[in-house]
Amino acid sequence: MTATPEGDLKTIPALLARNVRQFGGRPAFREKEFGIWQSWTWAETSEEIDALAMGLIALGLEPGDHLAIIGRNRPALYWSFVAAQKCGAVPVALYQDASAEEMAYVLEHCGARFVICGDQEQVDKVIEVQEKVAGIDQIIYVDKRGLRKYDHTHMNAYADVQAEGRAGHHRLEPVMREREAARGYDDTCVMLYTSGTTGKPKGVVLSNRNIIETSKNSASFDHLTEKEEILAYLPLAWVGDFIFSVGQAMWCGFCVNCPESQDTMMTDLREIGPTYYFAPPRVFETQLTNVMIRMEDAGRFKKWLFDRYMAHARKVGPALLDGKPVSAGDKLKYRLGEMFIYGPLKNTLGFSRVRVGYTAGEAIGPEIFDFYRSLGINLKQLYGQTEASVFITQQPDDGVRADTVGVASPGVELKIGDNGEVYYRSPGVFVEYYKNAESTASTKDAEGWVATGDAGFIEEDTGHLRIIDRAKDVGKLADGRMFAPKYVENKLKFFPNILEAVVIGAGRDRCCAMINIDLGAVGNWAERNNIAYASYQELAGHPQVLNMIQSHVEEVNASVAEDEMLAGCQIHRFLVLHKELDADDGELTRTQKVRRGVIGEKYADLVDALYGGAESVYTETEVTYEDGRKGAIKATLQLRDAKVVETAQKVAAE
């Protein structure tokens, strides 16, 4: 795909130089600011990055230093990654919504000397961290607002750093070129911290080889070219965003679009119309829920038309997408639907041009998955990890299914361990956990095989990988039957009314569940059914809501009972939680995954009540507000019994 011999393309700065030569006039970055999409070509991008890199050298950034990057998705911050590499430094991205405390750990662990912040909010946190963590030498900020009166002895505006770099280019450019040339294929490209479902975050060191090989392989798998458009809206600190917005963007030379603010994401998505799109299942779920809520409010004729054509789309849409034969009449009807329903709907959602779409991170509901595919959106699943530079398995265009995560990505080898755990080996496998040889050794063996921590199996005839649950979460009930909480939770979460669920049962005689309702979906349902409520807590405790959730739980029980191995995981009792599980309270990780241990401890009184057989339970829960203050929520929760399906086969208790 490139005229240049690949031998030269061993670093991100080298790819940047190639892009300037080949696609110099094409847009590399866009950002919506002041209501207009501002864009930078590859040539302009390169100039901006050089100016920043030279400015950083002038400020004293040395090879091998760590440079932390915190903020929302903006071109200036993406440039910081490359500028750091040009200086021979290691960029480290941090989650922007992390608290100062969480940042302190990461900044201290990586020993960052320079920190580039998006705005005042991030600068304030870093200043707070500086009280405890020594070694942060310079703070650089992009957005000047509110920062004028701060002590600037060790603080500079991004634009000023660039200006200094430009002014001193005679002196600084040779230094930068020299450092740039000194970087090799096995030098560190970036360091990203895992979100830490358990314990402290670990710094995953990824080399240029990891990132570039992975980008190359995955780009060719999906035939990505320089003409793709992506919307960069996922956290900078997440490996996926780094691969999509830096790795693949640099390898292919395509354009990265940054939204105006977090709240305008949906509008910006529609304006850009990306061709290559990634979103966690939650985003697809929310979008579908919104569409359905709005259709409920539509006129009767529109609603009828929508239902009729969506039913047709569900019938033939996926087949058409897979290139399977479909009758001429059905094709014609689908084309009509495309004109009146699917096309406008895709346009509203911002998916008109999506050629390749991925979802990963959690299991996606089959109905949701099929909805998008039936519209003709090529949505696929992938399975990945930070330690693998994302890609472990992904679905090829002609092998998309809701229940698997696809076949091994190019260059990846898979094997299943004795305990059912999935192992992989690939060029993308991380170098090490920074300053943590012990964890590195326990995760990666001498031959380069990495344990995923997930239990799964490979389907013999298709080669597709299926994931059941986290390996450490798969346990046994008191009577020895298999307990896979995630499997049941996912089934629960496929109902739009259920946002989050936590199933408990390891080592006990039966399973119970704690459930979070989805305020958007349930609130709308309440409105339509004339159910008055004043707060989340009141709605969550409403008897009719409980009835509805109970019917969902019983449906799930029926479906779980069909699988003999997992029939023991049926839910005997449940409650609806009075507050949403929140990352600020430590109940979820920053990537919105449930932290079982924390929840089990925090809600121990509720768990006891579930197994104790009481009808209701009084509880007080501590909550942390966004600004770090704490408060308490008091509630009396109703506990409900759910019908379970008796399975004929009894597993003998030993």
Next chain:
Amino acid sequence: MLDGQDSYTTADGRTIGGVMMEMRNITLRFGGVVAIKDISFDIREGEIRAIIGPNGAGKSSMLNVISGFYNPQEGEVWFHGAKRPPMKPYEVARQGIARTFQNIALFEGMSVLDNIMTGRLGFMKAGLMSQALWWGKAQKEETENREAVEKIIDFLEIQNIRKTPVGRLPYGLKKRVELGRALAAEPKLLLLDEPMAGMNVEEKEDMSRFILDVNDEYGTTIALIEHDMGVVMDLSDRVVVMDYGKKIGDGTPDEVRNNQDVIDAYLGVAHD
């Protein structure tokens, strides 16, 4: 109490200039009712000046005198060193004074963007024909004004509701839009009539930050009326306290807090 024209620097590094506006012995009557009785105070350049007092103390009337909406029967208003004659509202706007209202006065059916655009009216000089045809000068002007408005939208962080009709917005956001419209006029002196009324704690914190940022970034002098004492004491450089149309205190928040008359007015002492 400060006096004289000398500028000084506050503890947080802002420069407060000389006197911008001076009220001299203002008395305002509606028929037989005396709303304001012989009040004098000044507003200095770059400061945040609060007017507080119990209900019916005459605060809003005072703000209306400053804005030129009411003409006091007695007393003089001095602005930038000159005595101000009675004026029409648009003449006041031209002098660089803008305001927000206690009960929001926005165009409910228009978008946020259009509402803020109305604040730029004073900058649109193109003729009727040019505007109607959207050609020549009018087109250029619209682009320039839109740019200014977009900067304000960015400043107030309301990008996501740019195209939303104001009628659909919650109260706190409407208040923010109203502040945006006032800012669009690029005022030297900004009058805020109870900017935090009816807001929850979080909205109050947001609004306080915006007021401080406006003062800091644009150097705008701000005079505000507010009930929430916590907010007033945190925000303002100097405070005027009114009760029953009279001035009972004037000074820094600390001075005012320890003023016996003010304490009496707020805790309720029998009046003669």
